[in-house]
Amino acid sequence: MLSVAMDGGGVEKPRAFVEEFGVTFPTLVDASGLLSRLYGFHAVPNGVYVDEAGVIRFKLFTGFSIERTDAVAQLESLLATPLGNAPAAPAVAQQPFEIEVMLEQAAANGDDPALQLGLAEAYLQEGDNARAAEAFARSLELDSASANAAFGLGAALHRLGRTAAALDAWGRALRLEPDNFVIRKQIWRMKYPERFYPVIDYDWQQAQLAQEKAAEAQATV
Amino acid sequence: MNVASTQPQVGQTAPDFTLPDVYGTRRSWREFRGKRALLYMWASW
Numbered sequence: 001m002l003s004v005a006m007d008g009g010g011v012e013k014p015r016a017f018v019e020e021f022g023v024t025f026p027t028l029v030d031a032s033g034l035l036s037r038l039y040g041f042h043a044v045p046n047g048v049y050v051d052e053a054g055v056i057r058f059k060l061f062t063g064f065s066i067e068r069t070d071a072v073a074q075l076e077s078l079l080a081t082p083l084g085n086a087p088a089a090p091a092v093a094q095q096p097f098e099i100e101v102m103l104e105q106a107a108a109n110g111d112d113p114a115l116q117l118g119l120a121e122a123y124l125q126e127g128d129n130a131r132a133a134e135a136f137a138r139s140l141e142l143d144s145a146s147a148n149a150a151f152g153l154g155a156a157l158h159r160l161g162r163t164a165a166a167l168d169a170w171g172r173a174l175r176l177e178p179d180n181f182v183i184r185k186q187i188w189r190m191k192y193p194e195r196f197y198p199v200i201d202y203d204w205q206q207a208q209l210a211q212e213k214a215a216e217a218q219a220t221v
Numbered sequence: 222m223n224v225a226s227t228q229p230q231v232g233q234t235a236p237d238f239t240l241p242d243v244y245g246t247r248r249s250w251r252e253f254r255g256k257r258a259l260l261y262m263w264a265s266w
Contacts, residue, residue: 001258001261002253004260007266016265017265029241029243034240039229039236039262044264047262048235048259049259049260050259054254055235056230056231056234056235057231078257127245186264186266
């Protein structure tokens with residue numbers, strides 16, 4: 001079991017969850033929406049089950065939960081199948097992110113938004129938020145329709161303490177992908193923290209969504 | 222986020238990725254190679 005929190009606001013909030021509930025499996029933090037891009041989702045919670053050969057055998061996006069008895073039954077039946085001729089598990093290698101290699105590639109292809117995005121994500125993971133912000137901004141310059149670049153830029157700016165600029169970038173990401181709830185909820189989390197702590201106010205979220213959708217529909221008329 | 226056409230489907234190999242854990246240690250999907258694994262994506266909001 002590997003859990004990934006799609007939290008653009010930093011590691012503190014997911015870490016509090018992990019510690020409060022005594023979670024025993026690794027929990028990673030995806031601040032820039034890397035998995036949204038890899039898997040093409042716009043909301044959570046999501047579940048992907050992979051067999052011993054690394055092949056996806058089950059996928060449920062948006063609404064995956066242990067309370068979904070149909071999903072649990074499917075997973076149980078997959079787990080009950082005998083192990084195949086799975087490749088031997090290799091030694092766990094903590095491969096360093098090769099920023100130098102990415103830098104060379106990005107420099108050689110200065111107009112490739114995907115390379116800039118990869119570089120930006122690497123910087124963000126290294127904790128070099130200033131360079132991450134620069135690379136996300138460059139990627140967004142090269143591909144102004146990339147919600148991922150705008151969202152990542154917001155995450156980097158947020159970590160630099162530039163909250164207003166972060167909200168601007170996330171707002172731009174949301175305008176590019178109005179149906180992306182990872183983005184919309186991240187903005188809410190920043191703007192309306194009282195709606196998320198000590199309890200998450202789902203009624204408020206529904207009302208807020210309806211209000212924002214109406215305003216967005218007006219704006220596009 | 223704009224890659225709906227290329228998103229991995231059932232029957233395809235799960236893509237590799239590396240991300241920091243909540244304590245900042247970099248972890249990789251590769252660590253699960255050869256094992257059955259459930260990848261759970263959520264958010265604290």
